[in-house]
Amino acid sequence: MNLENIKKVHFIAIGGSVMHNLALALHQKGIQVSGSDDEIYEPAASKLAKAGIKPEAGWHPEQITPELDAIILGMHAQKDNPELLKARELGLNIYSFPEFIKKLSENKQRIVIGGSHGKSTITSMIMHVLKHAGKPFDYLVGAELEGFDLTVSISSAPIIVIEGDEYLSSKIDPVPKFLKYDHHIGVISGIEWDHKNVFPTMDDYTQQFDEFADKTPKAGSLIYCEEDALANIVGSKEREDVRKSPYSAHNSKIVDGKTILVTKDHGNVPIKIFGKHNLQNISAAFEVCKLIGIKVNTFYEAIASFKGAANRLTLLDEANGHLVYKDYAHAPSKLVATVDAMHHQFPDKKLCVAYELHTFSSLDPDYLKQYKGTLKNCDQAFIYVNPANLKLKDGKPFTEEDLRKAFDQNDLKYFDDTDQLVNAMLTFKKSHAQCAFAFLSSGHFNHINFKTIAHELVS
Structure with missing residues (x-):
């Protein structure tokens, strides 16, 4: 699927965090975007209104017409949503947003960051470093980041960095989002039972990460935190022709309430964030950046100015x-x-x-x-x-x-x-x-x- 072939897209449940950012990203590409939701909160409401695509509250089946090239279905929309029923009746192309992102990135190197915690921060770190290095890339991240207008970008860039959520894709497609992207490089930051409403037991939850790791292709890479017990078990399992890269918290010291990275060949690097999880996140981002050709000194130059994603410490x-x-x-x-x-x-x-x-x-x-x-x-x-x-x-x-x-x-x-x-x-x-x-x-x-x-x- 190419952006050039898409003219009209409709979002069912457009108010979601990723959904409204994806809608805005497509709108900026000149694609005709429409949407619906029963209620839209800030900041989505203001952003959509500024772009002239904020819908009236409620579901409006009359908006669903044969001319639509794609329907993007949000998790908030139920199976009996009247717009969804109309789209199915017309035989339109219906995608969850992870399916749509995969379709648009079929010719890209896909880097997917998974884990129960740290996903947004690791993704944001990689984005910050790539921008500093002047390397073209697309992205999907669940948090706002300084220097980026939207949390989604789709272009002709050869790489896409994706925050891979383990929650379900949609009500009609109850598969974890991160299983939809078919990553080339996958990261597992840690595994701790969450989303009990859809994964009733710890085993159910952990299985999703095992499947994610198993989807790493031959000649692909799996990066995982060896300091996290379950991530280490899942990541260290033998998989044919998969490059395994375990990581741990970066060496550091605290001086006068400030954290400083201690490196072997690049001296001491003061950073603006702190905490063991962030030191682990830095190591994860470092492993990814090495694999895609970022020089070590460039990484440390960039990470020194990283302030963190929005609402993350x-x-x-x-x-x-x-x-x-x-x-x-x-x-x-x-x-x-x-x-x-x-x-x-x-x-x-x-x-x-x-x-x-x-x-x-x-x-x-x-x-x-x-x-x-x-x-x-x-x-x-x-x-x-x-x-x-x-x-x-x-x-x-x-x-x-x-x-x-x-x-x-x-x-x-x-x-x-x-x-x-x-x-x-x-x-x-x-x-x-x-x-x-x-x-x-x-x-x-x-x-x-x-x-x-x-x-x-x-x-």
Whole structure:
């Protein structure tokens, strides 16, 4: 499939993160784009409106006509979606977005970054290095990155770097997205049970990564974190004519609260990010970049200026000995990685963490035990649950005792009101001269104003 042959595309459930960025990318190529969704949130709403392609809320089967070259179906759309039914009736070409990306990149070298955590960061690191090196490439990433207008790019570039999500492609195609791309170079950053609603057991979940690794072609490459037990088991399995590249956290040291990479031939390289997971992510990106011809000195020059992807361990404010971070923490492994990173990076500060239980898995009482011990390095731990989110997922309310038992943290405090949560954090600050605060979630803490609150916390 070539872009030149595509004139009209319709997106069903256009408001998704990748969906609206893909729509905008095609729109910029001069393709006629239309779309639909029952509700579109920011920043997708503003971006689509600015491009003149924001749809009216709801589903409109009359938009589905024989002239459409492709229908892109988002995961949010149900099997009985009226637009989907009309498209099937007309026999139109229907793709999930990973299928569509694969079709557009059939003649490219495809690099797919998989794993339960670190996908966006590793993908963003590779993008940052390739841009610094002046190497043409396309990409698909799940987070915004400084220097890139969209999170999707499709062109005539010979390489595409893809963040490979293990979640399902669509309601009519319940296959993990990362199995759709047919990678030449695959990365597994780590494996920790997630998405319990579609992978009921740890074995079910791990199997998806085993299948991903098995799809590595002859003469292809599989890069995996040997410090992650399951990633190491899956990655180290013998596969005929597959180049295996295990990696571990890059050598480093911390000086005055700043992380410095220690290299054999290129001296010490100060970086703007920190934490063991990020040091592992750097090593993963390094292995990929070596395989596609990036010189080692070019890699280190570039990685020194990498600030991180949006909402990935982002510094919100810093003053008066206090600092406030926000991180996308959606699972126990990510939570403990961020907490431990901040604990080691700022040993002289009192660490106060607010964690939102947000995902389907995290709001499952049976899954909560996976969080045991994840907050042990906090001086104060707060858990927040949005009651509306809990109700939406048909969950029963938690008690503070439930959460203390699950996290194995007797001083943990539970909130279902963000005003009360913020007041508790401000109260904590009054008792300590220097604090490191963190808001950790894959959600949004009921849309609180992080910038304003961060300023209050450091004032």
